[in-house]
Amino acid sequence: MAEQRAGVIHDLGYRHYDGPREGVATIARTLYVTGLRHAFGLGRSGKSKILPFLLLALCTLPAAIVVGVVTIVGLSELPLTYAGYTNQVQLLISLFAAAQAPVLFSRDLRHRSIVLYLARPLPAYVIALTRWASLATALLVFSVLPLLVLYTGGLLAGLDVGEQTTDLLKALALLLLVASMLAGITGFISSVSLRRGFAVVGSIVALVVVPGVVTAVQAITSEEDADQVGVVAGLASPWSLTNGLASAWEAGVTVFTPPAGGWVVVYLAVAVLVAAAGLAAIVARFLKVGSQ
Amino acid sequence: MSARTASVGPVTGDSEQVIETRGLTKHYGQVHALTDLDIEVGGGVTGLVGANGAGKSTLIKILLGLLEPTSGSARVLGHDIATEGEEIRRFVGYMPEHDCLPPDVSASEFVVHMARMSGLGASAARERSADVLRHVGLEEERYRPMGGYSTGMKQRAKLAQGLVHDPRLVFLDEPTNGLDPAARADMLRLVRRIGSDFGIAVLVTSHLLGELEQVSDHVVVLDAGHLLRSSATGDFLERTGSLLVEVVGGTTERDRFGEALAAAGLTCRPRGTAIAVEPAPDGLSVHDLVRDTAADLGLGLMRLQPDRRHLEDVFLDDAPAAAAGGSRG
Ligand SMILES: Nc1ncnc2c1ncn2[C@@H]1O[C@H](COP(=O)(O)OP(=O)(O)O)[C@@H](O)[C@H]1O
Ligand SMILES: [Mg+2]
Numbered sequence A: 001m002a003e004q005r006a007g008v009i010h011d012l013g014y015r016h017y018d019g020p021r022e023g024v025a026t027i028a029r030t031l032y033v034t035g036l037r038h039a040f041g042l043g044r045s046g047k048s049k050i051l052p053f054l055l056l057a058l059c060t061l062p063a064a065i066v067v068g069v070v071t072i073v074g075l076s077e078l079p080l081t082y083a084g085y086t087n088q089v090q091l092l093i094s095l096f097a098a099a100q101a102p103v104l105f106s107r108d109l110r111h112r113s114i115v116l117y118l119a120r121p122l123p124a125y126v127i128a129l130t131r132w133a134s135l136a137t138a139l140l141v142f143s144v145l146p147l148l149v150l151y152t153g154g155l156l157a158g159l160d161v162g163e164q165t166t167d168l169l170k171a172l173a174l175l176l177l178v179a180s181m182l183a184g185i186t187g188f189i190s191s192v193s194l195r196r197g198f199a200v201v202g203s204i205v206a207l208v209v210v211p212g213v214v215t216a217v218q219a220i221t222s223e224e225d226a227d228q229v230g231v232v233a234g235l236a237s238p239w240s241l242t243n244g245l246a247s248a249w250e251a252g253v254t255v256f257t258p259p260a261g262g263w264v265v266v267y268l269a270v271a272v273l274v275a276a277a278g279l280a281a282i283v284a285r286f287l288k289v290g291s292q
Numbered sequence B: 001m002s003a004r005t006a007s008v009g010p011v012t013g014d015s016e017q018v019i020e021t022r023g024l025t026k027h028y029g030q031v032h033a034l035t036d037l038d039i040e041v042g043g044g045v046t047g048l049v050g051a052n053g054a055g056k057s058t059l060i061k062i063l064l065g066l067l068e069p070t071s072g073s074a075r076v077l078g079h080d081i082a083t084e085g086e087e088i089r090r091f092v093g094y095m096p097e098h099d100c101l102p103p104d105v106s107a108s109e110f111v112v113h114m115a116r117m118s119g120l121g122a123s124a125a126r127e128r129s130a131d132v133l134r135h136v137g138l139e140e141e142r143y144r145p146m147g148g149y150s151t152g153m154k155q156r157a158k159l160a161q162g163l164v165h166d167p168r169l170v171f172l173d174e175p176t177n178g179l180d181p182a183a184r185a186d187m188l189r190l191v192r193r194i195g196s197d198f199g200i201a202v203l204v205t206s207h208l209l210g211e212l213e214q215v216s217d218h219v220v221v222l223d224a225g226h227l228l229r230s231s232a233t234g235d236f237l238e239r240t241g242s243l244l245v246e247v248v249g250g251t252t253e254r255d256r257f258g259e260a261l262a263a264a265g266l267t268c269r270p271r272g273t274a275i276a277v278e279p280a281p282d283g284l285s286v287h288d289l290v291r292d293t294a295a296d297l298g299l300g301l302m303r304l305q306p307d308r309r310h311l312e313d314v315f316l317d318d319a320p321a322a323a324a325g326g327s328r329g
Helices: A002-008 A024-039 A046-073 A082-088 A090-105 A114-118 A124-156 A161-192 A196-223 A227-236 A238-248 A262-290 B056-064 B085-090 B107-117 B122-136 B151-163 B181-196 B233-240 B251-263 B286-297 B310-318 B320-325
Strands: B019-028 B031-041 B045-049 B071-076 B092-095 B169-172 B201-206 B218-223 B226-232 B243-247 B268-271 B274-277 B301-306
Touching: A024 A090, A024 A124, A024 B107, A046 A082, A046 A090, A046 A124, A082 A090, A082 A124, A082 A161, A082 A238, A090 A124, A090 A161, A090 A196, A114 A124, A114 A262, A114 B107, A124 A161, A124 A262, A161 A196, A161 A238, A161 A262, A196 A227, A196 A238, A227 A238, A227 A262, A238 A262, B019 B056, B031 B056, B031 B218, B031 B226, B045 B056, B045 B181, B056 B071, B056 B085, B056 B092, B056 B169, B056 B201, B085 B092, B092 B151, B107 B122, B107 B151, B122 B151, B122 B181, B151 B169, B151 B181, B181 B201, B243 B251, B243 B286, B251 B268, B251 B274, B251 B286, B286 B301
Parallel strands: B045 B201, B045 B218, B092 B169, B169 B201
Antiparallel strands: B019 B031, B019 B071, B218 B226, B243 B274, B243 B301, B268 B274
């Protein structure tokens, strides 16, 4: 019968694979790099590259212009600090996170290809952590790039190296927090609301609308001499936490109700907690999907 | 433990058990999906048959470590599912029952990526993926986004990702689901080749009770989470004894042969160009009788195989209640 005959047909014979099979760490690194590339649309369709690179250009262009002005006019310092710059492009960073998180967190779940990952060596929590790390790195790249343009341009224009470096390091520490929080928040939202539109809207609410409301509350409370209320309200959004810390660290950002004393520690602790909670929620989500 | 030192040769022969379960039980709340299952599966192709809801997919997910059993234990490729899931998943392939392909990616790109997720390097992944896509019969289409694929092409792409890392065991969950008869036959032929030519042990499920008999060496029948029967395909034959035989020639030869078999004490009736032979009375060997009768008449024996339909008969005999809800393709 067919099976006997098939045994004799060897022209297209099946070949076994005896080569190396990488361990979990190497596989996770491959997934991490792929995810990082996908966050910028690299290795995906041409259309997928438009939005991330458009946002990146919008985010970086002002830095290039500032550098040009500083060089031509011969200023002795940058017109705004690194953390101040991040504060100015906060909306663009939020949009990037909201738009690209679904690429890393909704697709596999919506199309159920997650099952194919879970049937392979990487455990569900490693997949979740790797996805988060890809998005956090993408956000870091996105937000640090303009700062590097500023820094390099500033140094070339002869600005003080020590001052610039201290300033930059403050901004980098803040961006590390921002990237961790934003990746956790938007990653979780995208892994729950699998329709891209809902995920984007949800993320925009969390990263744009809520911080906007917090700022309004802080403006009012500062006006009404109820600063403490404004400081507490600052705990409610990732950006108000970041900007509060930036103001406390004298990184060149002013807020209506800056935290002081013990509140700075609270702000830092809450920021770390938000990042950790987002990450934990993502892991829980992947573990749940894995067992369905 | 290095995968490199592990034997990656194909599992052949039935000496080594690729799957072994002991008292495997799975409850989803009130639903008892699997009850105290003891199964042993060897090399070659094993059909896992049962009506919808019998627990086939649940069993596969537990064996892959995607689900935890409520109680009981299992070993896959010699590894304990409770503690060595990673090692199991390294050498096992899985073709899920449901759609699992991103529509905006090409099969080629996707299968390469999945190979890398199984631990193959970049160039090995590309090479294996091209090979495997050719074996499953996705040719030019493999560079097109999978969203535009027909069901048959999607099934092939799903199969390819399950084979790309050259597993030693592959779970195929309802690979013929949604396929038209021609595509179904193609898929079954492919399943057979994986088990025999590729030397990869296969556990393949179907809710169509008669479908897998032609391609399986062994059949496990599940009924509402209970093991109804597990035996070599040949054993089914011995129990019910029904055979299909065919001799070289036309209806004249067929009838001459049928009459001779009847004269020798067998009950038979024509079916198409073949003859269906009923189980023999005790003490008579149907195989020997058929062979001797053909030799006596000088007729060439062209076909001697189990009657396809009888797997359903086995199922109906053993579980009249359950089979009533099942599909009888
Ligand atoms: N996640 C789940 N939650 C609750 N019940 C489930 C779940 N998955 C499967 N079941 C139930 O378990 C039983 C076995 O299902 P399944 O393994 O999918 O059967 P099959 O694959 O043979 O059709 C069915 O009664 C099904 O409804
Ligand atoms: Mg099923």
